[in-house]
Amino acid sequence: MSDVDDLFARAQDDVKQLPERPGNLTLLRLYALFKQATDGDVHGDKPGFTDIVGKYKYDAWAALQGTAPETARQQYVELVESLKNGTAA
16 A cells, blocks of 8 residues: 555545534535545436536536546545645635
């Protein structure tokens, strides 16, 4: 396991113990980075207009299309660290 993989695994635990729940846009970013890091590019059918949450999640993940899983893992770690430190935008 590489250092980024170790940090990614630790960040997955850390995100569950944040002192404050992130906003919806940050949660979507976390979701998209996690999916890109673990599953690669988006796949499956885009949810219909009746599944608003599913549509937003799909769109957030699709926006990362072509991002290398290693890069997504690093960005996920950096985002979680900024949330822990209170420096996230």
